[in-house]
Amino acid sequence: MAxxxxxxxxxxxxxRLPEIPSFSSKMYESTxxxxxDKTNDDDLWEPIEDEEILCGHKIPDDLIQxxxxxxxxxxxxxxxxxxDQSCIExxxxxxxxxxxxxxxxxxxxxxxxxxRILSGLSTLVTLSTGSGKSLCYQLPAxxxxxxxxxxxxVISPLVSLMDDQVTGxxxxxxxxxxxxxxxxxxxxxxMKMIKQGKINILLIxxxxxxxxxxxxxxxxxxxxxxxxxxxxxxxxxxxxxxSHNFRPSYLMVCRVLKEKLGVKxxxxxxxxxxxxxxxxxxxxxxxxxxxxxxxSDIPIPRNLLLTISKDENRDQALIKLxxxxxxxxxxxxxxxxxxxxxxxxIAGF
Numbered sequence: 001m002a003x004x005x006x007x008x009x010x011x012x013x014x015x016r017l018p019e020i021p022s023f024s025s026k027m028y029e030s031t032x033x034x035x036x037d038k039t040n041d042d043d044l045w046e047p048i049e050d051e052e053i054l055c056g057h058k059i060p061d062d063l064i065q066x067x068x069x070x071x072x073x074x075x076x077x078x079x080x081x082x083x084d085q086s087c088i089e090x091x092x093x094x095x096x097x098x099x100x101x102x103x104x105x106x107x108x109x110x111x112x113x114x115x116r117i118l119s120g121l122s123t124l125v126t127l128s129t130g131s132g133k134s135l136c137y138q139l140p141a142x143x144x145x146x147x148x149x150x151x152x153x154v155i156s157p158l159v160s161l162m163d164d165q166v167t168g169x170x171x172x173x174x175x176x177x178x179x180x181x182x183x184x185x186x187x188x189x190x191m192k193m194i195k196q197g198k199i200n201i202l203l204i205x206x207x208x209x210x211x212x213x214x215x216x217x218x219x220x221x222x223x224x225x226x227x228x229x230x231x232x233x234x235x236x237x238x239x240x241x242x243s244h245n246f247r248p249s250y251l252m253v254c255r256v257l258k259e260k261l262g263v264k265x266x267x268x269x270x271x272x273x274x275x276x277x278x279x280x281x282x283x284x285x286x287x288x289x290x291x292x293x294x295x296s297d298i299p300i301p302r303n304l305l306l307t308i309s310k311d312e313n314r315d316q317a318l319i320k321l322x323x324x325x326x327x328x329x330x331x332x333x334x335x336x337x338x339x340x341x342x343x344x345x346i347a348g349f
Contacts (some may be wrong), residue, residue, distance in 0.1 A: 007118045007269070010305045010330070017161075020100075020182050025093060025129070028312075037349060042238075043299055050067070059209075060218045066270075067266035073156050074136075074227060074262060074264065075148060075150045075227045075229045075230075075255070076120075076229065077118060077120030077265070078085070078118045078119075078144065078147060079115070079118050079144060081118070081119055081120075081121075087112075087115040087116060087119045087121070087290075090111060090115055093143070094115070094118070094139070094143070096116065097142055097143055098139065100142075100170075100172065101135060101139060101170060102317075103135075103171075103179075107131060107132045108131065108297050109125060109127050109131070109136075109137055109202060109295040109296070109297060110125070110132055110135055112295055113125050113136040113267070113295050114135070114136055114140055115137050115268050117136070117137070117140040117230055117265060118140050118143060119160055119291065120259045120264060120265050120289075121265065121288075121289070122265055122266045122267070122268075122282050122285050122286075122287045122288075122293065123267055123268070123293050123294075123295060124236065124268045124270075124273075124282055124285065124287070124293055124295070125267065125268065125269050125270075125271040125293060125294075125295045125296075126270055126271065126272075126278060126279060126296040127269075127271060127295070127296065127297050128271050128297055133269045133271075134168070135269060135270070136203075136232075136269065137152060137230075137232040137267055138169060138170075138173060138201070140152070140229070140230065140267075141173070141200050141229065141230075142172070142173050142200065142203050142330070144229035144230070145200045145229075147215070148227070149226055149227070150226055150227045150228065150229040151194065151199060151200065151201070151226050151227070151229065152201045152202070152204055152223060152228070152229050152230060153202055153209075153211055153228050153231040153232070153234065153257075153261075153263070154198070154201055154202065154203045154204070154231075154232045154234060155202065155203075155204060155205070155206050155226075155231065155232065155233045155234060155253055156203050156205065156234045156235070156236070157175075157205065157206060157235050157238060157250075159181055159205075160180050161235075162177040162179060162203040162204075162205075163177065163202075165177075165203055166203060169201065172200050173200050173201065174193075174198055174201070175200065175201040175202070175203065176190045176193065176194070176199050176201075176202055176203070177190075177204065178190055178191075178202065178203075178208060178221065179204070179205055179208070180205050181315075182288060185283070187221070187238065188205065190221075190297040191221055191224065194224075194225065194226065197226065202225070204222075205248045205249075206238075206249040206250050206252075208222070209222070209249070209253050209256055209257065209261075210249045210252045210253065210256055222261065225261070226263065227262075228263050229265075230264070230265040230266065230267060231257050231261075231263045231265070231266050231267070232264065232266075232268075233250075233253060233254075233266060233267070233268045233269065234269050234271060234313045235269070235270060236268035236269055236270040236273070237272045237273050237277055237281070237283055238250040239251070239253070239254070239271040239281050239284045240277045240280035240281050240284065240286075249285065251284075254266065254284050254285055254286070257340075258286075264277045266285050268281055268285060273296075278291065278294050278296075279291060282294065284329075305334070309321075315346075315349075319349065320348070335336070
């Protein structure tokens with residue numbers, strides 16, 4: 001009804017419209033022709049001597065730095081390789097640093113691992129628990145910090161391991177950790193110390209490293225790190241053996257470290273790695289000298305004795321073993337079982 005009334009209203013005003021438009025098509029054509037006559041196509045391509053007039057405003061340099069992604073600094077190896085790509089003889093400053101850590105000699109595998117890291121060679125260290133793997137990253141981190149403002153990144157899967165490593169570093173070496181169990185205030189204070197160059201070693205989870213691709217959370221924190229001397233991946237067997245089920249982020253750690261954080265040298269540490277696992281880790285790390293980069297000790301520690309029992313009554317055999325003379329002087333004994341229910345049952349003996 002409303003539209004019908006509108007049609008009637010407009011129809012009543014048709015007689016008021018002018019017979020000829022106020023701007024005829026002939027006038028439009030003559031105007032266009034005049035513009036074409038006055039315009040020379042060559043004038044459009046006349047060179048401009050001062051190109052600054054093309055831009056009316058100049059973007060401040062400090063604003064450009066904020067808008068562009070931050071440039072990742074690089075840390076050069078402390079020592080150059082020989083012509084055959086092998087490490088040089090251990091310099092005196094490395095031995096001085098060893099004494100500073102309270103040791104007079106290296107344990108098996110430590111010296112080679114430390115010299116490879118200081119020479120920029122990625123390395124896999126498979127040493128048994130208690131053999132001193134922590135020194136393999138602590139000593140290089142200390143020496144790198146003496147030459148430039150940088151930080152060593154340690155990827156650890158468990159918060160408890162991070163806390164143990166932080167409390168276990170020597171007093172002359174500063175370490176901190178970042179994880180989700182911390183308050184925002186603690187994380188802010190840690191990042192403040194990192195920016196001031198007061199932190200030599202930063203321990204962080206693999207999930208936090210992978211989050212470095214994001215612009216919020218830990219990703220924003222990692223973008224503000226100083227140049228990374230090298231990265232250490234603790235419990236490196238997770239890269240190969242348990243990644244898909246245990247910590248999927250381990251599969252992406254290597255790529256993010258190298259492509260996003262500019263890390264050139266990676267030290268992988270583990271006490272659990274068969275030959276196939278070691279080869280898989282080396283492939284993930286993309287180590288140039290391959291399996292030659294693996295530093296390992298004897299398969300079974302000398303203080304470990306392995307025996308096999310084929311007794312049909314396993315419970316009685318276990319009780320008899322625990323009551324034998326071999327275990328009489330032990331204050332505590334650890335029994336490993338395949339299932340939790342089995343642990344509960346045996347604990348009730």
